Ligand SMILES: CC(C)[C@H](C(=O)O)[C@@H](O)C(=O)O
């Protein structure tokens with residue numbers, strides 16, 4: 001049997017430097033756990049635009065469709081702010097999500113004990129926090145047509161379309177209910193059904209799937225604005241949150257920031273099973289490309305390393321190995337090692353991006 | 365000269381009980397400061413639906429167009445959750461906003477010194493916080509066409525349209541720049557220009573209005589997801605935030621919750637000047653109808669009372685009287701009086717909705 005294949009797309013900003021640390025981890029699993037991967041690497045985002053005039057070439061897209069999992073760093077940067085919309089770095093990432101049909105974006109918002117003090121929220125509000133946001137990732141206002149900036153009389157008009165089909169809602173709802181069953185069995189669905197018809201359909205379909213297939217899971221509904229409030233007030237009331245692409249973008253970033261551990265948070269974007277039974281999958285850290293600190297050794301590689309742990313769990317059915325890697329990360333934190341984003345406490349030891357990667361490999 | 369006119373729409377849930385306290389304040393200004401108002405009262409929301417089968421009758425709508433200012437309590441409640449979308453309580457409020465063309469929704473997020481401990485955020489993060497969110501209120505995905513739930517083949521499809529014209533963006537941008545000049549002269553505009561063309565137009569128009577008319581104001585742009593993060597991380601970095609209807613809905617609720625003073629926060633929704641020079645205006649608390657505590661004397665009337673203070677300032681050019689009222693509120697808080705939403709500290713005195721209203725009038 002051939003090795004499972006990984007496509008690595010480091011992207012822009014701190015992407016390449018955090019991904020270099022993930023490579024060390026991948027190599028370790030190949031050498032020590034007999035889990036070799038066939039790894040290839042390619043460009044996405046601004047660097048792809050610089051090289052090819054497009055943020056994602058057709059060749060790279062085709063490779064992404066063939067591999068068992070994609071690992072992505074981050075895309076974007078001020079250098080590309082003035083690019084035409086159609087070739088912005090983000091279009092590369094969005095094309096991957098759309099063409100691989102990665103409809104379920106899993107974003108755990110976890111507060112690491114060693115880091116609870118980093119949150120802007122009070123310690124009792126966030127300590128031990130562990131929620132999972134499932135964001136729909138292939139539809140909604142990110143992709144709906146018509147879209148664009150048009151001329152109407154003397155004026156420009158900007159248009160985007162929020163559009164959800166019943167089956168798009170149903171499949172991501174199922175992902176949420178399945179995950180809830182492995183956790184605390186609670187799902188809260190968020191939309192604006194009080195002002196948007198697409199939200200009415202969202203609420204109805206989530207309820208229908210619940211009643212027909214997951215009556216054992218506790219389901220509640222909340223307006224997204226109230227959701228933002230409740231996440232801020234008492235986030236531990238939630239277990240799994242399921243929401244659409246745009247609300248999910250804001251709410252998952254908010255939830256990530258609550259934990260104080262932004263540089264620590266991974267994500268998985270999953271689609272339908274491929275012929276080999278593995279889901280189409282892309283793994284990436286929640287943080288962005290942080291161009292301001294790129295190349296300074298200040299970036300925290302943990303979010304990207306934990307994204308690889310999610311790959312072990314969700315793509316390769318190696319939950320034990322994922323836990324091994326997560327434990328190594330926790331052990332290094334417990335030893336007091338901190339990258340620049342997590343300095344401030346007494347008695348910790350500042351380390352560079354590479355030193356953090358090395359320390360995690362050493363713990364493995 | 366006739367008295368300025370006020371239309372009072374208490375609405376649902378705790379709306380009527382908090383509005384009863386505002387009436388006391390209005391009466392005080394009539395009796396003691398020679399500022400009598402012609403006050404009329406009418407129905408909006410679920411109670412209007414119960415009485416007339418519509419959340420806002422044409423007669424009430426016509427009255428709202430004629431008065432100098434509208435004061436609204438809150439709308440909605442679980443009793444109305446199963447109503448058809450077109451007659452939901454919220455449609456009454458949205459019709460008022462749209463037909464009065466109240467495009468600039470001013471939502472101050474202020475942390476009251478006496479209440480800083482109520483925030484789920486650390487005290488140093490929120491103490492002294494004073495930001496102003498300007499939310500576009502008459503367009504965007506709340507009102508864009510096409511919209512609805514349609515049948516496509518075997519499936520239902522939910523559609524809403526995000527649509528902004530250049531002039532809609534320009535006028536609310538001007539409101540934000542004007543307000544910033546009276547504050548710390550800083551505006552941050554939020555959108556998702558990296559994924560939505562309507563966000564690209566938003567960003568461009570805000571920048572153009574800035575460069576042409578308000579070059580003295582400091583302007584920055586932020587993606588709305590990063591905005592949600594930054595509001596959570598360090599909200600004091602902001603002065604005025606301007607954003608669209610939907611992002612404004614989430615971000616202003618988030619900002620309100622940061623302060624820990626949700627039951628304290630007013631809002632003003634302003635349109636173009638009428639023949640008498642006053643802007644079309646509607647004032648309402650940021651909090652909702654809280655049906656769970658309606659009728660228990662637990663509601664905090666301060667947000668609604670401070671909404672009347674905003675009316676004094678923005679509709680009636682009585683900034684001094686507005687400050688007098690705001691000072692009275694602060695004095696009552698300094699005395700330790702607290703409604704049920706603000707209990708928990710030692711040494712405070714629990715009061716009912718009505719006692720709080722009386723105490724504020726006594727301080728005046
Ligand atoms: C980079 C950007 C296109 C992206 C999004 O808006 O989805 C990012 O914010 C995210 O959440 O993954």
Ligand SMILES: CC(C)[C@H](C(=O)O)[C@@H](O)C(=O)O
Pocket residue numbers: 194195225440454457458613
């Ligand atoms: C009640 C509802 C229609 C309204 C909105 O979504 O605008 C409310 O959340 C608000 O922010 O005023």
